[in-house]
Amino acid sequence: MSILRHRIAILASAATLSALAGTASAQNACDAYQQAPQLDAQVEDGALPPVAERLPEQPLVVDVAEQIGVYGGNLIDTQNGTRVSDMRHYGYEPLVRWSVDGSEIVPNVAESWDISDDATTYTFHLRKGMKWSDGEPFTADDIVFWWDRVENNTKINAKPRAFLVVDGEAAKVEALDDETVKFSWTKPNGLFLINLATPYGQRVVQFPEHYIKQFDIDLNPDGVKQMMADANATDYNSWWWDVVGSYSSPSQYNDPARPRIQAWLPVAPYLGEQRFTFERNPYYFKVDTACNQLPYIDGRTFVMVQDPEVELGKTLAGEIDISRVSISNPSNRAIFFENQEKGDYRLMSASSADMNTAFFMFAMNNPDPFKAKVYQDKNFRIGLSYAINRPEIIDVVYLGQGEPSQVGPRPGSPFYSEKMAKQYAEYDPEKANEYLDKVLPNKDAEGYRLNDKGERFRMTVSVNQDFRSDWVDAALLIAKYWKAVGIDLNVDVVGGDVFKEREFAPNRDVNLWIAENGSGRLPLVSTFVMVGGPGMAGNWDAWERGYARDTGGNANFGSDVAAEVEPVSPPQEIADMFRMMEEIPATAGDKQDELMNQFLDAVTDYFPTIGIALPMGNYRAVKNRLHNVPDTLIEGWLYPGIAPANFETFYIDKDKQ
Secondary structure (H helix, E strand, C coil), X not given: CEEEECCEECCCCCCCHHHCCCCCCCCCCCCCCECCHHHHHHHHCCCCCCHHHHCCCCCEEECCCCCCCCCCCEEEEEECCCCCCCCCCCCCCCCEEECCCCCEEEECCEEEEEEECCCCEEEEEECCCCECCCCCECCHHHHHHHHHHHXXXXXXXXXXXXXXXXXXXXXXXXXXECCEEEEECCCCCCCHHHHHCCHHHHHHHCCCHHHHHHHCCCCCHHHHHHHHHHCCCCCHHHHHHHHCCCCCCHHHHCCCCCCCCCCEEECCXXXXXXXXXXXXXXXXXXXXXXXXXXXXXXXEEEEECCCXXXXXXXXXXXXXXXXXXXXXXXXXXXXXXXXXXXXCEEEEEEEECCCEEEEEEECCCCCCHHHHHHHHCHHHHHHHHHCCCHHHHHHHCCCCCCEECCCCCCCCCCCXXXXXXXXXXXXXXXXXXXXXXXXXXXXXXXXXXXXXXXXXXXXXXXXXCCCCCHHHHHHHHHHHHHHHCCCEEEEEEECHHHHHHHHCCCCCCEEEEEECCCCCCHHHHCHHHHHCCCCCCCCCHXXXXXXXXXXXXXXXXXXXXXXXXXXXXCCHHHHHHHXXXXXXXXXXXXXXXXXXXXXXXXXXXXXXXXXXXXCCCEEEEEECCEECCCCEEEECCCCCCCHHHCXXXXXXXXXXX
């Protein structure tokens, strides 16, 4: 039996898969459509078909946050010179998508879908008549092409994304007709729909067969050979990623000739440019409730800014329409507030979907055997946690926004556990010393704890100041707290490029990163975050490889561990967590929830990471000329905040365009 669903409650609902009710999306009631005046001349000249012929038979009707908008203007944004396709302010058009409020998964490219009761088969019904930006039909064959010639093409891609594989079995993807595509496995893939709505799910609808096939060395060997020769390229894999690309590669939107489905399109290569503009897609598949084809805004102009201070200055001066999350932090709130009138902007709330502002991950398999032993000792982690004065960090660094918390699902999530969130989170130096004495009892004359060689036990934490400048202040305070209990912590402040080099180095020590995806049911797809190891920076490489060797499987928890790392069979409690991490995606409904709660109990007991605070009080600065921005934006990673806010419905006051 198969259940038709047009929207799936995810973030706010704890309902089982079989109990999720389907509600049909409203049928399009438009007799005629309006288009942007910018396109009128092209239609009159015959360069473009009339708007009704450019839209699918059933366009996606999008509700606006305030009122029906007006056409025109350019939205001014920033980017850091690498990839504009970060899915936060541009590019979010997956098969299915998050709702604006983050409460459910709703139709997007797919008009509707069916899910089998056992979650082994997902059938998506595409929009009849939908077109790529060059006017060519968008069909199920394009999705099959992506699967066969991109995702499973080992000449350009090592393996399919993990959510497309269940217990070693890759999906079977079939085009049943032009508007119907089916994904199936022999075992349940209970998290497939959630994963499709994440940034990683967009890969499914990014590869128009009629255009991309020219870059396939098997389908066009002579042509590819000539293109590579023209580019002085010798390696096909590198050349393909430089020219075509997918999620995470700067080239993804750099080719203006490549057909797309986004609301705005590049008109020239942009990499290396200080300023560039994307223009509206005349074949965009969405309309508002008054039958106006979206987007309202004519173009998206991006200004390259690599220095956070410069970006802050431009935003405060009113040169940018929406502030980026990297500068919209608590330490900047006061200056943003003070400059609202001067910069002609307003501050809008931004609710976080993250579990924690930042968390510490320890190198459980550190090359130094003594350090590895210490990091694996729960008493050590408990002691360090008790030593952190979280209320002071919240007051000083986050300006009173947040509350002490460990890493775990957020309040309001069906998986929230007060025990998990609050254990060892109070500030108690006496308890900290009690637990640390069990692990490192010996001290030097200055009170620092000693290792097995009688030398000072030192730790180094790498802090990426480019990503979150407030982390530096928090880490320096924590170094002070840990010094008071005898732990010598070196805060290594680095830029983004250096951090990436060190993040997964075999000799990494302690890492600090944001704990993401804590709202609603998102923790189901972020189990590795709570463990702080596989797929993160905690150096569980040897355990992960050892588990894969022992079980005859793959190291598939989100990381590509170094081949030179010697496999080590993990402790039983770690092996149990690994097993549950594998089983959760392969279950559905009540069984999935039960297994998830068992996993959370295991993580709570092991206490692998140390969190700081539950994120609260986020905000964005939005220009007063810009409208239809939701009252509360949502920020996150797998919920790719703030992209689901429907940028295509934003509009600019006519007199301020």
